[in-house]
Structures are given as C-alpha cells and as structure tokens.
Amino acid sequence: MSFTVNPDWWKSLFDEVYLLTDARSVDNAEVTQHEIDVVCSLLPLRPEDAILDLCGGQGRHSLELQRRGFGDCTVLDYSEVLLERGRQIASDNGCSVRFVQGDAAQTELPGGTFNHVMILGNSLGYLPQATDDLRIMKEARRLLKPQGHLLLDITDGAVIRERFQPNAWHEIAKDIVVCRQRELDKDAVRVREVVLCKERGLIRDQTYAIRTYAPEQLESLVYAAGFADVTLHRNFSPQQQQGDYGFMNHRVLLTARV
Numbered sequence: 001m002s003f004t005v006n007p008d009w010w011k012s013l014f015d016e017v018y019l020l021t022d023a024r025s026v027d028n029a030e031v032t033q034h035e036i037d038v039v040c041s042l043l044p045l046r047p048e049d050a051i052l053d054l055c056g057g058q059g060r061h062s063l064e065l066q067r068r069g070f071g072d073c074t075v076l077d078y079s080e081v082l083l084e085r086g087r088q089i090a091s092d093n094g095c096s097v098r099f100v101q102g103d104a105a106q107t108e109l110p111g112g113t114f115n116h117v118m119i120l121g122n123s124l125g126y127l128p129q130a131t132d133d134l135r136i137m138k139e140a141r142r143l144l145k146p147q148g149h150l151l152l153d154i155t156d157g158a159v160i161r162e163r164f165q166p167n168a169w170h171e172i173a174k175d176i177v178v179c180r181q182r183e184l185d186k187d188a189v190r191v192r193e194v195v196l197c198k199e200r201g202l203i204r205d206q207t208y209a210i211r212t213y214a215p216e217q218l219e220s221l222v223y224a225a226g227f228a229d230v231t232l233h234r235n236f237s238p239q240q241q242q243g244d245y246g247f248m249n250h251r252v253l254l255t256a257r258v
C-alpha cells in the first residue's frame with residue numbers, strides 16, 4: 001500500500017494532538033534542557049545576542065534560553081496553535097520571548113537582524129520540494145548578521161534508513177495510543193499516523209512525509225545556501241531510553257557561519 005500525502009500537511013499537523021503524540025520529545029523539560037546544554041556548547045552565545053528559533057514550535061528552546069539569561073529570543077513558526085501555547089507559557093512565567101507566525105521559507109522579518117539562527121528538533125524537510133529546504137536555508141542566511149551563526153539539528157537520515165521500522169506504536173499516559181505505519185521513499189519517509197484515545201475514540205488519522213538527509217547531504221545543502229565553515233556533530237540522541245522516537249532521536253547537529 002502507498003500513502004497519499006497532502007503536500008500542505010505541515011500546515012495543520014502541529015496542533016494539540018502533536019503536543020501529545022510527541023510529548024516524550026517536545027514536552028519534556030529534561031530533554032529540552034539537555035538539548036539546550038548542547039546548543040550552548042556549540043554556539044558562542046552572549047547574553048545580548050539576538051537569537052532566532054526558526055520553526056521553533058511552542059518555543060521550548062527559546063523559553064529555556066531565556067531562563068538561562070539569553071534575553072533576546074524570537075520564535076517563528078507556522079502553527080498558530082503552538083505559538084499560542086508558547087505565548088501562554090511565556091506569560092505565565094514572565095518571559096519576553098517574541099512569537100511570530102510565518103513561513104520559514106519567506107519570513108518577512110528584516111534581513112541581517114540575528115546573531116544566531118537555530119532550527120532545532122528536526123524541523124526541516126516538511127515542504128514538498130527539496131528546493132523548499134534550500135529556500136529555508138537561504139532565508140536563514142539572509143536573516144543573519146555578518147559573521148552570524150547557524151545551528152541545525154536534524155534526524156540523521158542515514159540512521160533512519162539503516163534502522164527503518166515500518167511499524168511503531170507507543171502509549172501516552174495510559175489513555176492514548178499512537179500508531180505509525182511508515183514507507184521508505186527515495187528521499188523521504190511517508191507516515192500514516194493513527195491516534196486513539198480511550199475516552200474520545202479516533203483523534204487522528206493523517207499522513208505526512210518528511211525528507212531525510214544523510215549528514216553529508218545536509219552539509220551540501222548548507223553550503224549551497226552560501227554558508228561557510230560547515231561542521232557536522234554526529235550521534236546526538238537526546239532520548240536515553242530504548243524506544244522508537246520516530247524522527248526525534250539519532251540526530252545530527254550542524255554549525256555554520258555566514
């Protein structure tokens with residue numbers, strides 16, 4: 001069987017259900033703190049630096065950076081649901097993170113504004129064409145100040161392919177079951193995700209496709225966007241427990257400069 005995927009799936013999947021299905025990775029303070037420890041070890045962050053968390057979801061990384069004294073953080077994401085969640089958390093905690101709705105490929109933010117652009121938590125490869133990812137990389141470069149830094153944190157596509165699992169399921173808080181059926185494509189993984197809730201029944205049945213990048217392909221993409229000093233940092237697995245975490249484990253980090 002082959003799944004049909006709506007090319008605009010990424011405009012609607014990142015909602016309240018996603019915050020449940022991916023809670024092990026994106027709503028877990030310990031994991032986020034560990035990821036930010038790594039970010040801080042790779043980027044020369046100064047407290048006054050302007051930081052853009054591109055495709056930053058509900059802003060978990062920016063909120064953690066603010067807690068650590070980095071006061072100028074902006075989150076840009078397409079999902080109003082996630083942005084609204086982030087605004088609420090920021091307001092509850094007296095944080096001044098800015099939340100902006102937009103498309104990472106054409107943000108409409110002024111160029112040359114940020115010291116650092118981070119794209120964390122496997123937030124690339126969702127738009128239909130590979131050239132869309134190049135557009136996002138070029139946009140990141142446009143937004144950076146001269147000598148600015150890029151940090152990319154993406155699933156290692158080579159590992160995903162080597163250890164491909166066509167079926168996976170996990171439980172959330174004893175009343176939700178997340179089932180994923182996967183197909184390997186030439187440059188992407190297509191997924192059908194079915195989510196069942198004991199009380200509410202079927203709460204999701206949706207397909208999506210995520211383009212995969214082996215580390216060297218990611219390096220080529222970033223060079224093609226005009227960045228320099230590209231460095232790969234492999235084998236980043238924020239999840240220490242056994243389990244199928246989909247695209248959220250076995251990641252590769254890449255740093256580069258304008």
Ligand SMILES: C[S@@+](CC[C@H](N)C(=O)[O-])C[C@H]1O[C@@H](n2cnc3c(N)ncnc32)[C@H](O)[C@@H]1O
Nearest residue numbers: 014026055056057077078079103104120121123
């Ligand atoms: C897996 S989530 C990760 C979010 C966040 N970086 C984290 O680690 O928690 C991917 C995010 O990328 C966002 N996204 C994907 N493509 C985007 C685009 N073209 N423009 C803006 N946001 C995008 C989605 O809305 C979603 O919030």
